[in-house]
Amino acid sequence: MRHRNSSRLGLAAAVVGVLGGLLVWPAVGSAQLIPPPQIGPVAPVLGATTVLAGTGTLAAGTSDALQASGATAGIPSLLTGEVLHAVTIGYPDQIDSEASLAALALNVAGTSIGADFVMSRATAVVGSAVGTSNIDGLSINGVPIPVNGDPNQTIGIPGGSVVLNEQQSLPDGTLVVNALHAIVSGVADVAVASATTGFSGGSAKAVQASY
């Protein structure tokens, strides 16, 4: 079974953001675009944090391209995946970030989450940001899960939740898109296919797990 999931942030907010960006972006240098550090989507409140195929952060306004990949990867007793892929490409006025992996097998506190393919993409252009996610063949404990196409579709699991196409806007407007985010309180916090773009810079990670 295959499901697709795609969404965008509010168009009106984007227009306002673009106009605001026109006033601000050209008036400052790229080094000044970086606000104070923001808290990311996966707070490392647990014992260990592991990133698989992470690009690192590309500062806003930087013309560069970062990448990471891996044939297979895993975290013992938690997660396995293959063909891990992460890129972030920066321009003076834009950042494109993208992350994906296939054959996801995630086990969080006894809940098995599988997907044939998971991908997130996020693009920011002078003050506006859009994000999308693709999730194919999602199942939880072997039961196929329909993906409704909305941001932040939440599915309850014992002790926590799974959020699909999670889209979070940081206070400075930076957009974080996690194609799949599984949280079980006090046990694990796993973001799969995470793409970040905006004033805080660009980054992509196939997996970020705190456990």
Place this chain on the structure above:
Amino acid sequence: MRRIWTRYAFGVAALALVLASGSASAWECDFLTGGGFIIRDSGAKANFGVGGGCKHGSPTWGHLEYQDHGTGLNVHWTSITGYFEEESNTDSRGKPIGVRRICGTARTNLYGDVDWFVLARDTGEPGVDDEFTIRLTPLGGGIPLYTTEGDSNHTLGGSGPGGGNIQLHNPNPSTMGEFGGSCPAAFGGGGA
């Protein structure tokens, strides 16, 4: 008030410059990225993650990860040797679409070290008609060791099998170079 209008005019001018530079550099060396899976004619699934492009003036940026679950083939890139423009266009929204050939070397579990190329097509959003094709040859080129070129369907979705998305990105002003490089898997030991 004058300062506000000065800054606004500055912003409008910057936007005009961005739009002008974007249209002028449409086919300069760019970036292609993507991930997904295809379904081989055998019915087996093959997963991939790929990137290609120009960085620091050289068409050697990118990567390739590929796994064919029918044959058990595992391909892990070791270098990118070329990035070629095959087709270029824009979609109805002015975004770049087209085909790029990414070439490199890789380590495999079935054939040892190989040369390879990938043909990846971005047809626009939502990506259901994007395509992925791969060929492996011995180092230096020659008869293909493995290829999906003969399969009946290379798409990532839509009416065909498969899933994922391939994305063409605009050139990056400070790191772009020229399309090219070497591609033994496609052209023997030389360039295009």
